[in-house]
Amino acid sequence: MTEQLSQQRTTQRGDGASHTIMCTEMRSAEHTGMHASTSAATHTSPHVQLRTASHGYANPASNPAANPAANPRLRRARTTIWLILFLVGGIGLAYNALVRPHGMAEVYVERSEKTFVEADIAAPVGAPSGEKASTKWLASDSPALQDGSAIAMAGAAHTLTINETVGVPPRAARERIAAGDSNVSLSIVDTLGVWIAAFFTLAIFSFLWRDNPIYKFAESILVGVSAAYWMTLGYWATLVPNLFAKIAPETIKGWAMPALDVQPADQTTQFLLALVPLILGFMLLMRLSPKGGWISVWPLAFIIGTTAGLKFVAFIEGDLMAQAANTIIPLVALNDTGSMQFGESLGNLVLFVGVLAVLTYFFFSVEHKGRLGTMVGKVSRLGIWYLMITFGAAFGLTVMGRITLLSQRLEFLFGDWLWIIDPANIR
Amino acid sequence: MLKRTIPLFITGAAGGILILAYFSPATTNWGEVVTDWMNTLAAVAFILGGGNLLFVNLEKISSKRSGWAYALVTLLAFVVTLAFGVLKIGAVPNAQFPATPWAGDYESVRAPFGWVYEYVLSPLTATMFALLAFYVASAAFRAFRAKNIEAILLLGTAFVILLGRTAAAGILTGWISPEGPFAFLRLDTMAVNIMQYVSTAGTRAVMMGIALGIAATSLRLILGIDRSYLVND
Structure with missing residues (x-):
């Protein structure tokens, strides 16, 4: 068996991605007890570990020293660390709320x-x-x-x-209350809202420790609230003005949309036109019925056809043509006085060559042999480099975006909730 | 006929009208009508999604399957939020039409629905995405190895972008004059140039490729070549 594993490693060496995948599958097969599913899993004993030549375990998850699920000692250590963090946090919270003159989270x-x-x-x-x-x-x-x-x-x-x-703002509010302004008061509802938001923020962050009931509770709330939120928006922003207002304009005007402009001359046409999405909508809801599910294929066909038509035009016009037009630009950039701008010209050249190189990589799938093939191969390689830089930039921006969100959440916790940071001095 | 021919005809007609509406001014109105219908159906699809959520969770609760308590929480959150929004409970009266109660602003933070958005949905969604910062960093640490030129380009660009858009750019390369001949070596300038020229070139080619792919897929659907969405008897 050791020989078989060595053979697999040799064939996969040089392709890090597939090597990693193979190791992961084998480890998971061991853990789940799927001994008969694959030949590799059948013969792999728990003490056999696959390692990459360069840096230990191919997948850190398969390393029992780093994987808390596989190592009870590590799991206990992590639980202890989180417990200590929660205790310190709790003591800090109690100090903040009870000892500091203006503790925390008041709206x-x-x-x-x-x-x-x-x-x-x-x-x-x-x-x-x-x-x-x-x-x-x-x-x-x-x-x-x-x-x-x-x-x-x-x-x-x-x-x-x-x-x-x-x-x-809290500071101004306290001053006005002290001066006897009875119009200003503590809002229990909004203060409670800040505390609830803080609870949910911490509940989601608790997933960093591990999957736990508090996280699952917050996740369940998110699913329910999110579905209801989008359903409500769909109802008030689309169904009422686009459908109900055309079927019964006077009723909707008097009930929910007083600014609705009702044109008596158009009413019959609007009514008849609105019947089509109404019928298709009911047909779509038949998807929930156990036997009439096939009826929903008609509105589904309409949605697919409309999306296809809209996307066809939008992507050809907005992406293909517009991007091509913006790429075909003068490579020698001149300023108002007619002299050449070196930086701008170089930039245009880099842009033009880059687009052509990446498109060559995407579309010219000729064999990289012979004079033409070799040239295409070289241009394609340049295209790959451009793509790598593009992906690197996208990755950097994604990381920055996530970290910005993280810092905003921390700002909420330490600013709006705990009142520990107050750069504007309003609390 | 009912399950295949008519749906194929509907797809072709809807898609064809929208393409025709773009090219012919005489049919622009048809395109607007069809788009309106599409938007309405998309809103009905939200109701379908809500109904599905309701059935799935009710079934889970009634059969007391594992995690049924969480299904109950989901259901309660769904029903309460929906009631706040659709019934406009506690909506802030519209200043222009104060006598029409259903014209009130249900999205204001002073209304229960807006309150749920502000203090429940918004923090939950933002934190969920913020959590990804840890996992993106962790995955990058595990997966990225600068073992060939492509990987070096990817990693190097990510570092330049990350450093160039933060205070680190000023600390590390702030001493290089922005007007001098070596200004392009400043991290902030490098980040801008990479985004403006190299990354734009890559993104542009990717977008053009996607556009061609979508156009081809759309045509396959409209012409009835791709029928994967139809019911299989």
């Missing part, structure tokens, strides 16, 4: 009442003859009411008072 708001009145708006002077006077709700301090272009209607039915709430 203050200012409440005010705003009055609206229903007013008669006169048609503007010189307006087209079709334009009539209208009524509109205006704030009681609106300039239109002051200058007489709108006249408030009398009676309680034409007056509404709404509570408005705006956030106030």
